[in-house]
Amino acid sequence: AQSVTQLDSQVPVFEEAPVELRCNYSSSVSVYLFWYVQYPNQGLQLLLKYLSGSTLVKGINGFEAEFNKSQTSFHLRKPSVHISDTAEYFCAVSEMDSSYKLIFGSGTRLLVRP
């Protein structure tokens, strides 16, 4: 069965520092991968997606992620964070043969400090 693991429940970081949010997944078939961001009392906004092709994916707000099939990982990175990046980040996976269903990780709260 599919599953998504986000090992870090909270990541504190100072403003302008780099950050990496980790995501590992488990699936027996090929998958699509996504990162969503959720600001307080709001819905989810898509940051980036991997469907096929280049394993390095660039998204909005300066975020990027790299798909590593051998390690079944899809870590999210940003070279320099801003206070406004403080939010909850969710990694999600869907199987290519049933991609209507997104399986989400438990989320990582990014806390950017001045």
Added chain:
Amino acid sequence: DAGVTQSPTHLIKTRGQHVTLRCSPISGHKSVSWYQQVLGQGPQFIFQYYEKEERGRGNFPDRFSARQFPNYSSELNVNALLLGDSALYLCASSHRDRGNEQFFGPGTRLTVL
């Protein structure tokens, strides 16, 4: 273009009552999915509808039901509410039934007392 809209924004019900949540997808999107997000957790898949047919169902009891209308809007119904049904209910739309990212609405916050 307008994004996914959901109504109501907030709702308070008591145990045993019934609730109906509504969702309007992005114009041109034919697929609507529903997710439940309990506080402190990631969203969990409840249903997907595409072209008015149920395409998938998550691990939720029969108290949860949904439908999609000819204009592709959708309703999620929950009967015999339990305290554990308190959550943020998210609706997402996509252009097709697979292979596309899903665009989420702001959610309906349901509190069951």
